[in-house]
């Protein structure tokens with residue numbers, strides 16, 4: 322099946338064709354280290370983690386690069402406000418960022434690259450831009466001369482004149498108010514030497530210096546939140562394509578919809594953010610990932626507690642179906658029963674539909690809906706049959722683990738230990754209930770059945786004795 326990906330640049334779903342055959346090079350904008358990572362970041366990074374997992378699942382050899390913005394004015398401002406050293410602030414926040422990513426089971430990035438460790442590449446790009454006549458110097462710094470770049474605005478679909486209206490010009494000696502900074506001449510804060518005096522790089526040049534070093538002038542995927550399209554990604558295109566003379570810098574531009582809270586974007590500067598660490602106190606990582614994956618990566622998500630609870634319950638529904646079938650007695654016979662054959666066919670259909678949805682611009686909500694359909698079929702099977710073919714059971718469990726693994730869910734490790742304990746406790750409850758019945762104490766035995774029902778457990782009299790299942 323062909324993977325189709327929506328490209329922000331062309332505004333169309335395009336068949337995915339990596340530049341170098343089976344190798345895929347992906348760059349995703351990393352965090353700016355001035356505050357703790359929040360669920361908005363998690364939304365974007367989980368989306369790209371799923372995309373990376375799926376590309377690898379499809380057999381691509383993916384190199385996934387993420388930059389770390391540890392040099393930026395916002396970090397310095399925050400450090401000043403809180404009386405901290407900016408370098409130390411960024412270091413601390415980088416440690417917590419990696420801790421949060423690990424807790425969210427994000428393991429698909431091959432290389433994290435800090436801006437502060439790529440100053441030679443940044444300076445080199447600025448020098449080349451000046452040499453080629455795309456950049457110029459003023460008293461305050463080095464600027465990109467936007468009048469020189471014809472295709473400006475192709476990603477955000479806006480014209481230079483429109484941008485002009487929105488920019489407030491801090492340096493009247495610039496050629497055009499909308500010319501953006503490549504190098505800021507500074508006297509205080511963390512400083513680096515440059516041919517133009519001490520200072521710091523602009524945000525956009527940090528990213529192209531890093532991507533050019535590791536991925537080259539042109540690569541396959543560039544991603545980030547939708548808020549980065551302008552001016553950040555637009556400026557990256559301007560810089561890189563001016564240097565290389567090649568278009569496009571990235572074959573596919575992917576942008577995630579924003580996580581919203583009470584109608585506003587969740588953001589560090591908005592003062593409405595829920596940190597990843599706080600969210601993980603209340604919900605396990607799989608629930609957060611399932612919550613994000615339940616919406617398409619390009620759509621915005623409204624963050625509410627109710628929706629998180631819903632995600633938790635929905636995920637539990639999938640686990641329950643697996644749990645129910647794993648509890649059946651198993652047999653090993655050459656022939657499957659008709660019901661088993663039907664179930665196996667439905668499993669293959671589910672896999673096919675799941676992957677088809679993922680091939681359609683990583684449509685995770687549709688993919689998940691096929692897992693739910695399959696869970697329903699498993700529940701019908703387990704309600705009717707007390708026994709299942711061992712191989713078929715293995716196939717179902719593996720398939721759920723494998724497909725769930727693309728989304729980073731259905732991987733609970735403790736599952737089997739807890740299951741075993743629950744099995745034993747339920748055997749005990751059923752045994753006690755039988756004793757009460759034998760002694761004609763129907764009041765207590767009925768009460769046990771009723772209380773179990775309230776806990777979501779149904780007791781059933783079968784020819785093989787009393788059985789239980791979750792409903």
Ligand code: AMP
Pocket residue numbers: 350351352353354360361362364365544545546547548549577578579580581586587588
């Ligand atoms: P920042 O640290 O603000 O530069 O953001 C790092 C990444 O997280 C960028 O790709 C942003 O687009 C993304 N991001 C920040 N806030 C949100 C949000 N509320 N929803 C989705 N993505 C976000």
